[in-house]
Every structure is written in C-alpha cells, then in structure tokens.
Amino acid sequence: MDNFGASKDDPLVEPGEHVIGAFVGDPAGPTLIVVGSVHGNEPAGLIAIKWVAEQMPGIEKHLKGRLFLIAGNSRALGDRVRFIDQDLNRAWTADEFSARPRSDPSSEHLELTELVQIFDSILIKSSDEVFILDLHSTSASGVPFATVGDTLRNRDFAMRFPVTVLLGIEEQLDGTMLEHFNELGAVTLGFEGGSHGSPDTVNNHESMIWAALAHAGLLDPVHIPDADRHFARLGEIATGPRIVEVRYRHAISATDGFEMDPGYNNFDEVTKGERVGVDKNGAVHAPETGLMLMPLYQRLGTDGFFIGRKVAPFWLWLSAILRKIGVQRMVHWLPGVTQTPGDPERLIVNTRVARLFPLQIFHLLGYRRRRWDGDKLIVRRRRHDTVSPFRRN
Numbered sequence: 198m199d200n201f202g203a204s205k206d207d208p209l210v211e212p213g214e215h216v217i218g219a220f221v222g223d224p225a226g227p228t229l230i231v232v233g234s235v236h237g238n239e240p241a242g243l244i245a246i247k248w249v250a251e252q253m254p255g256i257e258k259h260l261k262g263r264l265f266l267i268a269g270n271s272r273a274l275g276d277r278v279r280f281i282d283q284d285l286n287r288a289w290t291a292d293e294f295s296a297r298p299r300s301d302p303s304s305e306h307l308e309l310t311e312l313v314q315i316f317d318s319i320l321i322k323s324s325d326e327v328f329i330l331d332l333h334s335t336s337a338s339g340v341p342f343a344t345v346g347d348t349l350r351n352r353d354f355a356m357r358f359p360v361t362v363l364l365g366i367e368e369q370l371d372g373t374m375l376e377h378f379n380e381l382g383a384v385t386l387g388f389e390g391g392s393h394g395s396p397d398t399v400n401n402h403e404s405m406i407w408a409a410l411a412h413a414g415l416l417d418p419v420h421i422p423d424a425d426r427h428f429a430r431l432g433e434i435a436t437g438p439r440i441v442e443v444r445y446r447h448a449i450s451a452t453d454g455f456e457m458d459p460g461y462n463n464f465d466e467v468t469k470g471e472r473v474g475v476d477k478n479g480a481v482h483a484p485e486t487g488l489m490l491m492p493l494y495q496r497l498g499t500d501g502f503f504i505g506r507k508v509a510p511f512w513l514w515l516s517a518i519l520r521k522i523g524v525q526r527m528v529h530w531l532p533g534v535t536q537t538p539g540d541p542e543r544l545i546v547n548t549r550v551a552r553l554f555p556l557q558i559f560h561l562l563g564y565r566r567r568r569w570d571g572d573k574l575i576v577r578r579r580r581h582d583t584v585s586p587f588r589r590n
C-alpha cells in the first residue's frame with residue numbers, strides 16, 4: 198500500500214460525498230459502520246477506509262452482516278483543516294438537530310445534516326446489533342488507543358481489541374458523534390490511530406477496521422486478507438497501559454493563547470504541579486499526578502490536554518457485576534440522591550448530604566457527570582447499558 202498521502206492536493210472526497218462503500222452479506226446480521234476523518238485534518242482514517250473498500254469486492258459474499266464505510270467532514274478534508282466553521286465532532290447536540298434550516302448554514306451544519314440522513318437510513322434497516330467505529334488521529338505522537346463511552350456493551354467490544362482503552366473521555370466533551378450513537382443504543386468505539394502525518398497511522402486504522410469486522414461478528418478471520426498481520430500489528434502497538442480513566446480536561450478557548458510545552462506524548466507521566474504549558478496568564482501546571490493524554494500541538498481545538506489514571510481490571514469487573522445485579526436502580530434510595538421526574542436515568546446528588554459518594558461511585562454504576570449546579574451534582578446513566586435496542590430476536 199503506497200498511496201498514503203495522497204498529496205494534500207488530493208481532496209479524497211468531493212464536498213457532500215460520504216458513502217465510500219456499502220457491503221451487505223446477510224442483511225439480517227449485525228451492522229458495522231466505520232467513519233473516518235470527522236476531523237478534516239485527519240485524512241488517515243479515510244485513506245484506510247478506502248484501502249478496505251478496494252479489497253471488499255471479493256470478500257463481500259462472506260459478510261455475515263452489513264458494512265458501511267463513511268467519510269466524515271468532506272468539506273474540511275478538501276483543505277485538510279480540522280473544521281471550517283465549527284468542530285463537527287462537537288455538533289451532535291439537540292440544538293444543532295433542531296436548528297431551523299438556514300439560508301446560509303455553516304459548513305458543518307451541512308455535513309451534519311447529510312450524515313444524519315445517511316445514518317438514519319442505515320439504522321432503520323438494522324435487525325441486529327449495530328457497531329460504530331470512529332477513526333481519529335492526534336497532533337502529538339505516541340501510543341495509539343481506543344476511546345470508550347462507558348456502557349457494558351461498549352466495554353465488552355473494546356476489550357476484544359488488544360489496545361489501550363481510555364474510559365470517560367465522553368464525559369468531558371459535549372456533542373461528539375459517538376455520544377449521539379451511545380444515546381441511540383449502538384455499540385461505539387473511537388480509535389486514535391497515531392499522529393496525523395504518519396503512514397503508520399493509516400496502517401493502524403486499516404488493521405483496526407479488519408479486527409472490528411471480526412470482533413463484530415461480520416467476518417470470519419479466514420476471509421480477512423492478511424488477518425495474522427493485522428492482529429499482530431494491533432498487539433504490537435499496544436504498549437500503553439490496558440485501561441485508563443480520564444480525570445481532567447484542560448479546556449481552552451481561542452483567546453487563551455494556550456501553548457503546550459514541547460515534548461509531551463500520550464501516556465507520559467506527569468506530576469501534580471508540573472509545568473506543562475503556558476497561556477496569557479502565565480504557566481499552566483498539571484492539576485494532578487497521572488498520565489498525559491492528547492496534548493494539543495495544533496492551532497485549532499478546545500482541548501488543551503487531558504490527564505488520566507490507570508484503572509485496575511478489578512474495578513471494571515466489580516462494576517460489571519454491580520450493574521448486572523441492578524444496583525444502579527437503587528442508588529436514588531441513598532440520602533441526598535433524588536431521581537428527576539420524567540427522566541429516571543438522571544439523578545441529582547446533593548453533595549452536602551452525599552459527601553460519602555464521590556463521582557467514582559457513580560462511575561462504577563454507569564453514571565457520568567453532566568454538570569454541577571451549585572452544590573448539586575447532576576449525573577446521568579445511559580439507557581442502553583446492557584441491552585441492545587437494535588436486536589429484534
């Protein structure tokens with residue numbers, strides 16, 4: 198495969214072109230949707246998708262389900278910019294969906310409208326589990342990793358891949374595409390395949406797509422070209438910790454003048470108080486000891502860096518047991534915790550009364566932080582933690 202990069206003059210797709218391939222073996226089987234380049238400065242995802250699409254014709258007959266290969270931000274890709282008017286991976290919000298048709302819509306509003314229409318037409322015909330793989334790359338170099346919205350179904354899928362799994366990033370961000378699909382009940386997996394410009398990143402993405410076809414039950418590994426090489430590759434890149442939980446996000450805006458200090462890579466250890474960057478107010482320090490995640494070395498973006506911490510597999514095991522027993526349905530009996538009328542998955546925690554139940558307890562039970570409201574913490578659980586709404590049998 199020698200057509201990486203596909204120079205910057207190659208737009209890869211036309212504006213508004215999203216469906217790179219649709220391959221159906223058994224229409225009643227599971228569905229895998231692979232999306233690449235939701236950020237236009239991350240062409241590697243789409244290039245890998247095209248490589249897979251080229252190889253599918255001889256393989257399609259072996260598919261035990263449906264595969265859709267989708268290009269993300271088609272217009273931003275043309276200029277190789279992260280976005281044109283707004284970040285497409287923060288635009289999957291109720292506000293954007295309900296926005297009235299405008300005479301002069303933002304570029305990303307057009308993208309969103311096109312993508313939603315395509316996804317709806319795919320989802321409405323699904324009669325078995327739906328899996329969504331979203332391919333990204335990072336401005337810093339470092340170990341590739343998967344990002345997982347914390348439902349038991351997402352975790353089960355993610356743990357089939359031998360890569361580092363990052364939990365809780367979605368809690369820090371609003372309006373991501375995968376969070377939209379989590380709410381609809383799909384099994385989702387994000388993958389940061391490496392740095393933007395590295396040919397390795399395309400190879401990592403390609404291996405991830407083939408592995409996803411196998412792990413979603415769509416393709417027997419004997420029908421995957423070079424299956425051994427792809428599985429071996431994922432094992433080799435997995436040099437980071439097995440499971441990491443995101444604990445802190447350094448949010449920035451364009452006026453902050455934030456600049457990351459050079460030299461940080463994903464999963465580098467940082468110590469509380471360590472200087473990691475600078476902004477208009479002076480030095481920026483790490484607020485806690487942990488692992489550096491996604492340090493920003495590009496101009497556009499609202500996430501300066503994240504800090505995570507290793508999670509022992511024991512806690513995942515414990516939380517799976519608790520959730521399967523249904524402990525999360527009894528939490529609102531605790532003092533200081535009340536259910537929201539009309540939305541049983543949403544809890545209001547009075548932290549003055551509920552001092553004893555830190556956020557970690559709610560994490561264990563599948564709740565994620567929504568926001569602080571004075572001394573009240575609002576948490577919400579995903580409806581489709583353990584049961585798929587797409588399965589018809």
Ligand SMILES: [Zn+2]
Pocket residue numbers: 235236239333334
């Ligand atoms: Zn991205």
